[in-house]
Amino acid sequence: MMPESIARFRRFARAVTAEVGALDSSFLGRGRPLGAARVVNAIGAGRTDVAEIRAYLGLDSGLMSRLLRSLEEEGLVTTETHPDDARRRVARLTEAGQREFSAYEELSDARASALLERAPRAPELLHAMDLVALSLGRDRIAIEEADPRSEAARTCLEAYYTELARRLKTGFDVKLSRDPEAKAMVRPRGAFLLAMADGLPVGCVGLKGSGGPVAEVKRLWIDPAARGFGLARRLMEAVEAAARDLAIAVLRLDTNSALPEALALYRKAGWVEIDRFNDDPYPDHFFEKVL
Amino acid sequence: MMPESIARFRRFARAVTAEVGALDSSFLGRGRPLGAARVVNAIGAGRTDVAEIRAYLGLDSGLMSRLLRSLEEEGLVTTETHPDDARRRVARLTEAGQREFSAYEELSDARASALLERAPRAPELLHAMDLVALSLGRDRIAIEEADPRSEAARTCLEAYYTELARRLKTGFDVKLSRDPEAKAMVRPRGAFLLAMADGLPVGCVGLKGSGGPVAEVKRLWIDPAARGFGLARRLMEAVEAAARDLAIAVLRLDTNSALPEALALYRKAGWVEIDRFNDDPYPDHFFEKVL
DNA sequence: CATAATACCTGACTAAAGTCAGCTATCATG
DNA sequence: CATGATAGCTGACTTTAGTCAGGTATTATG
Known part of the structure; x- marks a missing residue:
């Protein structure tokens, strides 16, 4: 050093x-x-x-x-x-x-x-504090199930939409996307997972089920200050475990090539690319994983 | 809050x-x-x-x-x-x-x-730690005179050159610029000031004198983690005080419009824009202040 | 130059923190 | 069900930190 x-x-x-x-x-x-x-x-x-x-x-x-x-x-x-x-x-x-x-x-x-x-530059200072706190406490970040309508979940989802709007060339309007209703992401049909760091949410992922054997992974997001700690991988593993628990046989997801780190993660985790399976205007890549 | x-x-x-x-x-x-x-x-x-x-x-x-x-x-x-x-x-x-x-x-x-x-992302983490440390300790940042050839000074100057290279459309090569020899920034001809935060340099400014009544302010730089605390203003005040101490009557400086925060600072501090006074390829704005 | 203020020291004290051995009650295990 | 492990409790103790009232020597000040 x-x-x-x-x-x-x-x-x-x-x-x-x-x-x-x-x-x-x-x-x-x-x-x-x-x-x-x-x-x-x-x-x-x-x-x-x-x-x-x-x-x-x-x-x-x-x-x-x-x-x-x-x-x-x-x-x-x-x-x-x-x-x-x-x-x-x-x-x-x-x-x-x-x-x-x-x-x-x-x-x-x-x-x-x-x-x-x-403090001048308070937003920057807080982001720096987040980064320090999450780096020091990264082994204590826990993944837990939550209601997608809870305050912590909504905080993550808002941040997710904002980031998509910034990163997609087309912008992002959640009303134009196929927004899953909350019930589809609550047991028994689906699930919603949060990564919690010392009481504050730093990442999420949703499992949108229909009651049948096929379900979709949605809304994978990690707080920028918590990236690089393998949290996305942990959330994906947890969501797969939740799917198995719900007797789901096939998982699907859609994503956009403007999010290369997501594409790389899915490929590395054994997802295979498939043809478009919906008419949502935003995604341009589609994946499937048989459990 | x-x-x-x-x-x-x-x-x-x-x-x-x-x-x-x-x-x-x-x-x-x-x-x-x-x-x-x-x-x-x-x-x-x-x-x-x-x-x-x-x-x-x-x-x-x-x-x-x-x-x-x-x-x-x-x-x-x-x-x-x-x-x-x-x-x-x-x-x-x-x-x-x-x-x-x-x-x-x-x-x-x-x-x-x-x-x-x-720690993954160590450079980012360190930058965040700098920002936190400097925010918390910003009242303890002291300005002191130093030799421009000292290690602390060279650290600042290197960072200054790197930042110029990044921000000027033309890039920046210190060898093509009118690099003042160190003696011109040492008493009795000139001076070199460092802003020190708990033993580490976070900013600098040079006063390049010739022995006559006109001197130049050069190499004003602030560590990105220490910006927003009014340090540039403090360094400029200190360099003016040093100039008065050396019986200098007129200060000049050149700068580039790619550094708008610098232009704003000089204008606010009572500098007036003048005609080009050198043939350095990089600057496009020239200022003067009568002490 | 008397007086007040300053810088440090000493002795006598208290409060808080920490240590340790031995105790009881309960639980886990073969 | 004997045995060992575990969780907490109590009493007796030490160490560390901190406080406070005086004391001496020195310096600053009107």
Whole structure:
């Protein structure tokens, strides 16, 4: 690795260390040691399993116990034994705990907002932050099924349409295309998958089924900041698995030669080119894969 | 500020917190508490004044004293009174301290290197990191005088030539241009200024003098990741101040209409357009400013 | 030149974080 | 169902960080 790259990385690390440290210490403003605040935030973020919190925060089991006891005494947290395993415990926020968590969230949001507000070139800065966050966290991007009408899905689909409009010579108007109705992409007929990075969607793919043995793959899109991590391949594998699960025998898809990376991906994944199978005005390449 | 922007910023903060935390805790691998390690690193980085270290690390004066005493006992640091003010003290690393500092540096470099090596799209990632680091640290960018033959200056000049080659329709070959010899941009004839962000150069400008009352401003360049922070304006103000200091009465410069942001900057800063004053093949606009 | 301010030091203290051995209750497994 | 592994708890402890009230020596200032 080039020394200059290392120097640049380390300059980045120094710059964010200051910010991150400030963010941490803002948690001290509510009369509670950092350790306890971090536990409240971990529970609020959905980590209810005690062992999970312990692993996430890197705490000793004794220390963890004591932090939970002190939070219980404060009335912010209740613990109960895990329904599946009486050795394990789950922690929950009480109402007061929820309020406390919200207060911490507001602190963080306010910090973020203040920082972004005085940043020139905020859109570029956010894109750069996305790229950094996704690069560092690329092993934690998870693929999950979602409703295509959910907010996260619609965010992806909007971005997909916008990108198509930019990249296709003809532009793209979703109303002129064969827009699958949402039901076709929901079980039992089909499915819709999202790639989620730390709670935010960074990619999607739809499986449009009709109830029969032939289904279509639609709406494959990856956030520009998340490209190059093999996410499209993972989404395609996941959508094939979902199709098999739905007893679908043949998959089809259409695409456009203005998206060469998509064509290359399909060819590499064993799709074979076939004749036009619809009259949609936008695609000029058609593929099929027998499962 | 949009809620989505805040969510994206906070995802970024979470992603880097993990990395940065790991970087911090890697300092613990050498049998010394974090506080002491941070002092060694601060001294190694050139912060010798005790008050300066204290301010930088945000330490209480008593704690600072104790940390220095413990490092002295370990044989890593010596302190002596400041030559200009016998109340103040300066800390220096002993040879053993230097070795220890190098060991810490190698740890950090190794971490950075490992992280960058397994990153796809490393050049893009580094550019994004630059943008983040410079945005967060834009108030700490300092302008300083440097030798145009120094490594930092040459890095900027190379980047400047590359950018000109890309942006001018005719391309750019520095050998065909009137390349000022370095002596003309060094005192007493001229000057060369660098904008430094945390030790790395992010912009430059040259003042090419002949010993007479007329001098030229040359080689104004800003790192793309540092644009939008008003750095060009600051560099131009600094170069004007340097010119006044050298008793120069009239400044001139030439530029090209393919660089509209430069033209706009000069006009806004009170430069007036004049007739061509040289036969350089590249410029098509010429400016003058009477100091 | 008296006085105030500054820079650092020392001692005495507290709070927070972290460690470790040993304990109980529960679960997994042959 | 004995045995070992696992999850969490408790008590006793250490280390690290941080605070605060004084103290000395030096410098700045009216």
